[in-house]
Amino acid sequence: MTQAQLQPLRKLRLGAFIMATGHHIAAWRHPGAQADAGVNIDHYIELAQTAERGLFDQVFVADSPGIWHQGDRESFSRQGRLSHFEPVTLWAALSAVTKHIGFVATASTTYEDPYLLARKFASLDHISKGRAAWNVVTTSAENVHGNFGLDAHPDPALRYERAHEFVDVVKGLWDSFEDEAFIRDKASGVYFDPDKLHALNHIGKHLKVKGPLNIERPPQGHPVIVQAGSSEDGKELAAATAEAIFTAWTSLAEAQAFYKDVKGRLAKYGRRPDQLLVLPGISPVIGRTEEEAQAKWAELQALIHPSVGLATLAPFWPGEDLSKWDLDARPPYIPEPPKGIHSRAHVVLELARRERYTVRQLYEYLAGARGHWVVVGTPVQIADRIQEWFENGAADGFNIMPPVLPQSLNEFVDLVVPELQKRGLFRTAYEGTTLRENLGLERPASRYAEPQAKAA
Amino acid sequence: MTQAQLQPLRKLRLGAFIMATGHHIAAWRHPGAQADAGVNIDHYIELAQTAERGLFDQVFVADSPGIWHQGDRESFSRQGRLSHFEPVTLWAALSAVTKHIGFVATASTTYEDPYLLARKFASLDHISKGRAAWNVVTTSAENVHGNFGLDAHPDPALRYERAHEFVDVVKGLWDSFEDEAFIRDKASGVYFDPDKLHALNHIGKHLKVKGPLNIERPPQGHPVIVQAGSSEDGKELAAATAEAIFTAWTSLAEAQAFYKDVKGRLAKYGRRPDQLLVLPGISPVIGRTEEEAQAKWAELQALIHPSVGLATLAPFWPGEDLSKWDLDARPPYIPEPPKGIHSRAHVVLELARRERYTVRQLYEYLAGARGHWVVVGTPVQIADRIQEWFENGAADGFNIMPPVLPQSLNEFVDLVVPELQKRGLFRTAYEGTTLRENLGLERPASRYAEPQAKAA
Ligand SMILES: Cc1cc2nc3c(=O)[nH]c(=O)nc-3n(C[C@H](O)[C@H](O)[C@H](O)COP(=O)(O)O)c2cc1C
Ligand SMILES: Cc1cc2nc3c(=O)[nH]c(=O)nc-3n(C[C@H](O)[C@H](O)[C@H](O)COP(=O)(O)O)c2cc1C
Numbered sequence: 001m002t003q004a005q006l007q008p009l010r011k012l013r014l015g016a017f018i019m020a021t022g023h024h025i026a027a028w029r030h031p032g033a034q035a036d037a038g039v040n041i042d043h044y045i046e047l048a049q050t051a052e053r054g055l056f057d058q059v060f061v062a063d064s065p066g067i068w069h070q071g072d073r074e075s076f077s078r079q080g081r082l083s084h085f086e087p088v089t090l091w092a093a094l095s096a097v098t099k100h101i102g103f104v105a106t107a108s109t110t111y112e113d114p115y116l117l118a119r120k121f122a123s124l125d126h127i128s129k130g131r132a133a134w135n136v137v138t139t140s141a142e143n144v145h146g147n148f149g150l151d152a153h154p155d156p157a158l159r160y161e162r163a164h165e166f167v168d169v170v171k172g173l174w175d176s177f178e179d180e181a182f183i184r185d186k187a188s189g190v191y192f193d194p195d196k197l198h199a200l201n202h203i204g205k206h207l208k209v210k211g212p213l214n215i216e217r218p219p220q221g222h223p224v225i226v227q228a229g230s231s232e233d234g235k236e237l238a239a240a241t242a243e244a245i246f247t248a249w250t251s252l253a254e255a256q257a258f259y260k261d262v263k264g265r266l267a268k269y270g271r272r273p274d275q276l277l278v279l280p281g282i283s284p285v286i287g288r289t290e291e292e293a294q295a296k297w298a299e300l301q302a303l304i305h306p307s308v309g310l311a312t313l314a315p316f317w318p319g320e321d322l323s324k325w326d327l328d329a330r331p332p333y334i335p336e337p338p339k340g341i342h343s344r345a346h347v348v349l350e351l352a353r354r355e356r357y358t359v360r361q362l363y364e365y366l367a368g369a370r371g372h373w374v375v376v377g378t379p380v381q382i383a384d385r386i387q388e389w390f391e392n393g394a395a396d397g398f399n400i401m402p403p404v405l406p407q408s409l410n411e412f413v414d415l416v417v418p419e420l421q422k423r424g425l426f427r428t429a430y431e432g433t434t435l436r437e438n439l440g441l442e443r444p445a446s447r448y449a450e451p452q453a454k455a456a
Numbered sequence: 457m458t459q460a461q462l463q464p465l466r467k468l469r470l471g472a473f474i475m476a477t478g479h480h481i482a483a484w485r486h487p488g489a490q491a492d493a494g495v496n497i498d499h500y501i502e503l504a505q506t507a508e509r510g511l512f513d514q515v516f517v518a519d520s521p522g523i524w525h526q527g528d529r530e531s532f533s534r535q536g537r538l539s540h541f542e543p544v545t546l547w548a549a550l551s552a553v554t555k556h557i558g559f560v561a562t563a564s565t566t567y568e569d570p571y572l573l574a575r576k577f578a579s580l581d582h583i584s585k586g587r588a589a590w591n592v593v594t595t596s597a598e599n600v601h602g603n604f605g606l607d608a609h610p611d612p613a614l615r616y617e618r619a620h621e622f623v624d625v626v627k628g629l630w631d632s633f634e635d636e637a638f639i640r641d642k643a644s645g646v647y648f649d650p651d652k653l654h655a656l657n658h659i660g661k662h663l664k665v666k667g668p669l670n671i672e673r674p675p676q677g678h679p680v681i682v683q684a685g686s687s688e689d690g691k692e693l694a695a696a697t698a699e700a701i702f703t704a705w706t707s708l709a710e711a712q713a714f715y716k717d718v719k720g721r722l723a724k725y726g727r728r729p730d731q732l733l734v735l736p737g738i739s740p741v742i743g744r745t746e747e748e749a750q751a752k753w754a755e756l757q758a759l760i761h762p763s764v765g766l767a768t769l770a771p772f773w774p775g776e777d778l779s780k781w782d783l784d785a786r787p788p789y790i791p792e793p794p795k796g797i798h799s800r801a802h803v804v805l806e807l808a809r810r811e812r813y814t815v816r817q818l819y820e821y822l823a824g825a826r827g828h829w830v831v832v833g834t835p836v837q838i839a840d841r842i843q844e845w846f847e848n849g850a851a852d853g854f855n856i857m858p859p860v861l862p863q864s865l866n867e868f869v870d871l872v873v874p875e876l877q878k879r880g881l882f883r884t885a886y887e888g889t890t891l892r893e894n895l896g897l898e899r900p901a902s903r904y905a906e907p908q909a910k911a912a
Contacts, residue, residue, distance in 0.1 A: 028642070029642045029645055030642075036640055041552070041585070045552070065571060065572065065575070067668055067669075073650050077646055077647060077649065078645050079647060080640075080647050082670070082672075083633065083638065083648075083670065084670065085671065086575050086578075086579035089545065089548040089576055089579040092544075092548035093552040093583045094552070096497070096501070096552040096553050097552050097553070111572075112569075113568075113572075113604065115604060116521065116567075116568065119542050120544075123541045123545040123546065124545050126495040127497050127545055127549045129497070146664075146665075146666030147571040147665060148569065148571060149663065149664035149665065182492070182539065184484070184491040186484070186487075186491060189485055189761045189764075190534060191484065191534055191536050191538070194529050194533050208602075208605035209605065210603050211603065212523055213523075214523045214524070214539065214540065215495065215540060215541065215542070216539040303645070308645075
């Protein structure tokens with residue numbers, strides 16, 4: 001008996017990670033990609049409406065408050081990720097031309113201000129009528145502190161300490177007005193009840209914020225909290241605060257271990273396992289036949305300019321001039337994993353060592369979706385893998401990372417979604433009107449609500 | 457011969473200042489008002505589409521990064537301005553459901569971060585395809601510093617000093633990529649020209665910002681810069697940087713003096729008078745007959761709860777318990793104008809002294825639009841006043857402040873706009889596609905452009 005049979009009501013959650021031209025490193029060169037996607041609003045409207053047609057729970061973009069810079073001048077000039085919308089403004093616009101889909105915006109606890117952040121997410125939640133989510137990141141990029149007058153990127157422990165305090169402050173600000181604060185009785189002239197307005201008066205180690213917020217409680221109580229860190233500190237932050245976690249694994253066993261790990265951390269915060277959804281990334285390369293899928297994949301890999309490919313490897317061989325290497329030979333030596341590189345990427349060195357990959361094979365491995373899980377196959381094969389992870393304690397759903405946009409998202413919606421529905425794994429209509437309702441997450445009570453109201 | 461005949465091509469600019477339920481202090485209680493306007497997206501969609509139907513250049517909302525709080529508990533509970541959208545998210549949403557109208561968002565140089573601000577306005581300009589404007593304010597509210605961890609509101613001179621530096625940094629960030637930086641040639645694989653990317657490397661008295669911005673140059677080069685300060689410092693900031701200025705006068709003579717003053721300050725910054733548009737506010741109460749207009753005005757005034765009216769007067773009589781006063785008698789004494797109150801409001805003390813206004817008459821004077829110019833009359837009478845100011849060196853256009861929303865904006869578009877068009881004062885179709893094109897403002901060259909390109 002499969003786990004799905006034991007829990008017949010458990011439905012797969014699907015998010016679309018719709019990063020500009022797509023997740024493959026050479027995506028922008030593909031005929032199926034919109035080359036100026038990062039600042040093309042019509043492109044994003046099409047993506048959001050496609051994802052909504054496919055009944056996705058949410059769309060997501062990653063973010064960093066600075067420029068993405070990697071490699072030398074040659075490879076830099078060939079990268080398609082330089083110019084893009086700010087997530088919250090983008091989602092606000094898209095919420096006006098969609099009805100059901102949720103919007104996950106990434107924003108940094110290290111470089112943003114808590115009052116302004118609380119306010120813009122509350123505003124987005126009202127504008128979208130309850131479809132906003134915040135992907136809480138501490139910002140991994142090492143090169144953005146200068147944009148904020150800082151001399152260095154704060155170290156991870158400090159960043160995560162501030163992140164805990166920051167999330168708590170933001171939630172407190174969202175609770176400034178109780179749910180029933182507004183009366184708006186034209187006849188009596190009473191607009192609201194001042195007893196239901198609360199100043200936060202927070203004074204902490206990193207932040208000092210008086211409040212109250214100048215916008216009423218969001219329709220969802222709080223926008224959904226999402227998290228994407230995978231260090232110990234990152235997992236603790238997720239266990240304490242997050243309702244969904246994005247993660248990146250390429251094998252079932254690793255994904256299962258991670259799933260068990262983070263779900264196991266919830267009890268000490270008084271939380272149940274179903275209050276945190278684990279959503280690994282998957283980048284599906286879809287063909288009607290296996291041959292077609294493999295041909296598509298090869299077509300994409302052939303678009304990688306060697307300088308761009310080598311730039312993805314450069315961080316593993318610091319100080320080395322990779323442009324002199326023979327692409328079709330093995331790297332001249334295999335280093336120890338350098339510090340500061342994500343553990344996901346260490347797989348590359350394993351492949352170099354054990355599988356004797358050539359230089360070109362190595363960068364092609366990373367090119368798919370920066371080391372995220374790539375599955376090349378037919379809709380049935382892709383649905384098989386999704387079902388396998390979903391039913392075996394590795395995932396509550398997935399963050400779909402289309403290699404080429406808009407093309408690959410269309411293919412997923414037209415070919416894979418029906419297959420998942422046929423298997424009874426995925427919805428055939430939206431269940432609710434807010435993102436929380438669709439994700440099956442509770443609406444949090446206000447920290448100022450009466451205990452009875454809280455329990456109700 | 458009127459000035460309009462001498463300058464046949466000069467057209468009136470119109471903005472709609474669409475503050476939630478409307479500008480009258482008791483607007484929310486009126487049957488023609490949307491009581492929950494501040495967080496009602498459908499309401500704002502209707503307003504923006506109405507303004508666009510009326511061929512307005514732009515819509516505008518004021519803003520403060522904190523709660524608007526005035527008066528005692530009783531009057532506080534009766535004020536309808538407490539909970540509202542953040543402007544940039546609101547405009548992003550509305551840009552997706554409109555085609556022509558421009559969006560002026562207020563944001564503070566005192567409390568926001570320049571990198572994040574530059575980014576969100578650039579994003580809004582791309583999302584709206586060139587329809588964004590920034591109303592640069594230093595924040596007048598005394599009670600918001602606590603939301604940003606500060607112990608006091610910085611004094612005006614310091615705020616304006618920072619504002620000059622802040623605007624310069626933001627413009628520099630918008631220029632990070634030159635206009636022709638992006639090539640996006642799928643065949644060759646070259647995405648952009650790194651020589652056309654510039655880091656700002658700003659180190660100033662108030663700000664330290666490295667750059668570059670992570671979004672390409674806005675469609676308008678820079679979003680339109682708007683300013684609304686009326687102190688000496690405010691006017692200097694406008695002369696140095698602004699392309700439109702909001703202002704508040706109730707007599708032609710004052711408006712003419714202000715117009716001449718600010719236009720006269722431009723030359724020393726190497727600017728021409730037509731590079732700064734002066735847009736006074738006007739709150740029109742429209743009736744098909746004069747009697748109907750007066751009846752509407754009286755209906756609105758009757759909705760003011762005395763506690764709310766007295767709260768507008770309280771700042772003039774500090775320390776006094778106004779609730780004990782007889783509303784239909786004169787105030788017991790007339791004080792000197794207290795410091796920190798805008799000169800516009802001093803008119804109230806003049807009215808008390810010279811015109812022997814009662815307490816009720818005094819607060820009713822302020823209630824219309826917080827002391828802005830209220831004109832009660834027929835469409836012809838209102839068009840007369842607009843034409844008079846426009847043709848006599850007092851205004852390049854107006855910021856229309858409807859007393860009740862949505863009702864009064866509909867009336868203006870249906871009744872006054874046709875009258876202005878009949879007189880040849882106002883457009884009958886949009887001239888351009890960007891806000892700059894409609895306002896007749898030049899697209900600024902990048903600070904990094906070649907001198908030839910700059911001159912062209
Ligand atoms: C799907 C996914 C999306 C992510 N998005 C972002 C992002 O938008 N911005 C960011 O700074 N980091 C992002 N991260 C990185 C994490 O926030 C985190 O920095 C990284 O996984 C390293 O973990 P740690 O911060 O816990 O050490 C993302 C990670 C994953 C798996
Ligand atoms: C039409 C209009 C709109 C304004 N909007 C704002 C606003 O949204 N936020 C704000 O802090 N101040 C706003 N102000 C106030 C000015 O920014 C300024 O603080 C005030 O006029 C006093 O001038 P000063 O700052 O030059 O002393 C506005 C003023 C006018 C006339």
